[in-house]
Amino acid sequence: MALSxxxxxxxxxxxxxxxxxxxxxxxxxxxxATAVFSLFVRRLKQRNYLLACGLDTVLSYLEGLRFTASDxxxxxxxxxxxxxxxxxxxxxxxxxxxxxxxxxTPVFANEPLxxxxxxxxxAQLVETFLLNQITYQTGYASKAARVKQAATIDGTDRTVADxxxxxxxxxxxxxKAARAGYIAGxxxxxxxxxxxxxxxxxxxxMAHSYIEAHEHEQExxxxxxxxxxxxxxxxxxxxTLDGVRRVxxxxxxxxxxxxxxxxxxxxxxxxxxxxxxxxxxxxxxxxDVNILASGGLDEHRIAELVQxxxxxxxxGVGTKLGTMEDQPYLDSAYKLAGYDGTPRMKxxxxxxxxxxxxxxxxxFDDNGTATGDVITTADASHGGxxxxxxxxxxxxxxxxxxxLAQSRTYAHDALAALPEALHALEKADTYPVDVSQxxxxxxxxxxxxxxxxxxxx
Amino acid sequence: MALSxxxxxxxxxxxxxxxxxxxxxxxxxxxxATAVFSLFVRRLKQRNYLLACGLDTVLSYLEGLRFTASDxxxxxxxxxxxxxxxxxxxxxxxxxxxxxxxxxTPVFANEPLxxxxxxxxxAQLVETFLLNQITYQTGYASKAARVKQAATIDGTDRTVADxxxxxxxxxxxxxKAARAGYIAGxxxxxxxxxxxxxxxxxxxxMAHSYIEAHEHEQExxxxxxxxxxxxxxxxxxxxTLDGVRRVxxxxxxxxxxxxxxxxxxxxxxxxxxxxxxxxxxxxxxxxDVNILASGGLDEHRIAELVQxxxxxxxxGVGTKLGTMEDQPYLDSAYKLAGYDGTPRMKxxxxxxxxxxxxxxxxxFDDNGTATGDVITTADASHGGxxxxxxxxxxxxxxxxxxxLAQSRTYAHDALAALPEALHALEKADTYPVDVSQxxxxxxxxxxxxxxxxxxxx
Numbered sequence: 001m002a003l004s005x006x007x008x009x010x011x012x013x014x015x016x017x018x019x020x021x022x023x024x025x026x027x028x029x030x031x032x033a034t035a036v037f038s039l040f041v042r043r044l045k046q047r048n049y050l051l052a053c054g055l056d057t058v059l060s061y062l063e064g065l066r067f068t069a070s071d072x073x074x075x076x077x078x079x080x081x082x083x084x085x086x087x088x089x090x091x092x093x094x095x096x097x098x099x100x101x102x103x104x105t106p107v108f109a110n111e112p113l114x115x116x117x118x119x120x121x122x123a124q125l126v127e128t129f130l131l132n133q134i135t136y137q138t139g140y141a142s143k144a145a146r147v148k149q150a151a152t153i154d155g156t157d158r159t160v161a162d163x164x165x166x167x168x169x170x171x172x173x174x175x176k177a178a179r180a181g182y183i184a185g186x187x188x189x190x191x192x193x194x195x196x197x198x199x200x201x202x203x204x205x206m207a208h209s210y211i212e213a214h215e216h217e218q219e220x221x222x223x224x225x226x227x228x229x230x231x232x233x234x235x236x237x238x239x240t241l242d243g244v245r246r247v248x249x250x251x252x253x254x255x256x257x258x259x260x261x262x263x264x265x266x267x268x269x270x271x272x273x274x275x276x277x278x279x280x281x282x283x284x285x286x287x288d289v290n291i292l293a294s295g296g297l298d299e300h301r302i303a304e305l306v307q308x309x310x311x312x313x314x315x316g317v318g319t320k321l322g323t324m325e326d327q328p329y330l331d332s333a334y335k336l337a338g339y340d341g342t343p344r345m346k347x348x349x350x351x352x353x354x355x356x357x358x359x360x361x362x363x364f365d366d367n368g369t370a371t372g373d374v375i376t377t378a379d380a381s382h383g384g385x386x387x388x389x390x391x392x393x394x395x396x397x398x399x400x401x402x403x404l405a406q407s408r409t410y411a412h413d414a415l416a417a418l419p420e421a422l423h424a425l426e427k428a429d430t431y432p433v434d435v436s437q438x439x440x441x442x443x444x445x446x447x448x449x450x451x452x453x454x455x456x457x
Numbered sequence: 458m459a460l461s462x463x464x465x466x467x468x469x470x471x472x473x474x475x476x477x478x479x480x481x482x483x484x485x486x487x488x489x490a491t492a493v494f495s496l497f498v499r500r501l502k503q504r505n506y507l508l509a510c511g512l513d514t515v516l517s518y519l520e521g522l523r524f525t526a527s528d529x530x531x532x533x534x535x536x537x538x539x540x541x542x543x544x545x546x547x548x549x550x551x552x553x554x555x556x557x558x559x560x561x562t563p564v565f566a567n568e569p570l571x572x573x574x575x576x577x578x579x580a581q582l583v584e585t586f587l588l589n590q591i592t593y594q595t596g597y598a599s600k601a602a603r604v605k606q607a608a609t610i611d612g613t614d615r616t617v618a619d620x621x622x623x624x625x626x627x628x629x630x631x632x633k634a635a636r637a638g639y640i641a642g643x644x645x646x647x648x649x650x651x652x653x654x655x656x657x658x659x660x661x662x663m664a665h666s667y668i669e670a671h672e673h674e675q676e677x678x679x680x681x682x683x684x685x686x687x688x689x690x691x692x693x694x695x696x697t698l699d700g701v702r703r704v705x706x707x708x709x710x711x712x713x714x715x716x717x718x719x720x721x722x723x724x725x726x727x728x729x730x731x732x733x734x735x736x737x738x739x740x741x742x743x744x745d746v747n748i749l750a751s752g753g754l755d756e757h758r759i760a761e762l763v764q765x766x767x768x769x770x771x772x773g774v775g776t777k778l779g780t781m782e783d784q785p786y787l788d789s790a791y792k793l794a795g796y797d798g799t800p801r802m803k804x805x806x807x808x809x810x811x812x813x814x815x816x817x818x819x820x821f822d823d824n825g826t827a828t829g830d831v832i833t834t835a836d837a838s839h840g841g842x843x844x845x846x847x848x849x850x851x852x853x854x855x856x857x858x859x860x861l862a863q864s865r866t867y868a869h870d871a872l873a874a875l876p877e878a879l880h881a882l883e884k885a886d887t888y889p890v891d892v893s894q895x896x897x898x899x900x901x902x903x904x905x906x907x908x909x910x911x912x913x914x
Contacts, residue, residue: 001462004629005471006517009650011462014628016620016647018661025684031670060463074653080685120670127664131623132631163473166588167786171471172461172627174589190473193466196531204474207584209793212801213488213577216910227482228537238804238911267805319786328780329624336666344669347695348724453673454695 104411164322621779
């Protein structure tokens, strides 16, 4: 499958050049021992938790990773590669193991979302793709969970729809956002391709241009409702409350045939307009007509509207979620943690990583609320629930992927089990994440050995 | 061509659901007259100019826009569409005209980057794809131009490489960023797929993990330089200046065979480490070994380093450029400006648009420096250089796309023609953009007619 609609490169070329030059070097040096790489996020910044996402995408990539003839032709055209190396890529397969937390698991700083255990060249090559997909999907899911939380902050389950594709970063982002958002609790997407690809619920209303193309707003409303009786009418093209009154007029004219499901407000003071619109609708006996709001929304604005009691039944959320406006990336890293049976780490300032294979145990109190995590060596036995599972062995999945609906339910329950304070939109006290003594000892020993080898103080 | 590596949806489904429900409505209402849509950006926010980018991508999309059998099967599965409508999509083609500024043109708030003139259903359907690609590519190019500007702020042409793919938003973004960045003046990319797709120069060095996989840093340096004599060695894995001294040791051991091109600093105080590294290298007679810097860079940090006199020859720029961290989206819009020969506009607060087809004229002084723009009606004759050109007629390009190298040169010259103040990284005084009296009159008349029709004050 090609990487993008205007590229015939395969996903194998979705990598930084140095991954391939290092792969060639490892082959030349006969370095084919097993490496361990850990993928984690260094800091949460504005977030109280992250919602791990993107695993199924990367497992599909790892299973299908092949260099096509066209990929190899391109690599031959560069100065960096010998023909023997490029010819050998025809047989390249990912043959390693992957341990990972399920999609929809809340995770915290320095906890591995996934570990790859594979011959070093293979484990290195896949870094770029894994980081690209998991960083974005996890970053998006983490913000989407906040948006859904804000929409339900008073206990009422208001719908949230993803309307953000037009300003997301390219085509693939729109698909992955719809997927990650659904796992995080977003109810539907306007993205038709995402509906086709992932079987997600798709939704939409009408655009201002449709209203404007007609001579009069009323004419547009009538024509659209004739074709889509249960539609949502956009009322703010000219004057919002006049628009609402036109909906009332339609209802009176159509009587029992009136089935319009809602109105959408997309500009102005949404709280105030929602209140006035509700009053107009209710006075006409249209209590069943919902009010949807959109336009520049994020979790903070939604929480304000809900907390002010604005009678809004659902939100269409676009750009600020779609581009993760307040935190457009995570400080993700994919670091060598072991090679050929020996733990490895980096000593650069503020960039040390935890060496060796690891596990994360999450503890819960009697009410099922998470009380804290411990990052341990992989072989430690420890109380609590181990989060990392073996999801791929020798390049093959250990089991079929859960459905997105299953991941969504899993995420919902896992989020509900977090301490209440973490669901605040403002930065909460840090959730306790400890590092086990055995892992601390391993880190100290590894650092000491590296310093000794390099004559460092 | 499929939209993404894990979707068999075609680019035709890369759209919001409402574009398709509106298309069906227009067909039912026999509304097939010609519409004009304008794509523009409402506000520049932190930018002093935008660099228009993404046109070639959207022209390719418009030329190739087809609903495949699989796309149609999916649409049939939804409740919204009649079989007749879906069957008819088999013959859907974009048959309209497109007027646009060339890629690499600096543009300002409210100036059309592009206008689509087509039967209204067609012009509406393509909104989502056009906004998605042009918003991202233009946003990225606009920031990339600042980064390159910062790297050359003292008149020395330091190289800038795009290292950002791992934290960009999905796979398509990485390709479009490499493309847009190259037009904006970025010299090379680490993205192999972008090299293959667009013929861009690809570059890379080595990762910390490669160093760490070896027992000793020296061993790693030697092995990599044996295979790639003209490589760049990453020196900060354990202790940066020790790393530099190891490069000196290599040079002494290898004598005339030493061809290492540079070192890379990726952590710590880059300015200070560059100065100390330069001193160590120079003292060993290694004046030709370049110093490259990377790690959390953006235009502000690069300008600081250059202005402090840090002896850095090139920059690898990643996440902050790749995600446009300070401004991850543009306030782009695609608005109906006319239908069936009549100008149209929206009256919602702060969302009015300029009605009808338009042109932008740029004036220059005797030195070739731009002095200001005027947005006019399309048919106005006016002094200065018209920016919008007819690039597609009846669904076919009017001429072959320029090469990326041509667009890069064009952008370079167009940027050089902007007033010097706009190249500051801080917000400069606004560049003058006027609206012609005829266009103002058209807007007033359109607004008055709409208000009269809707009984608005």
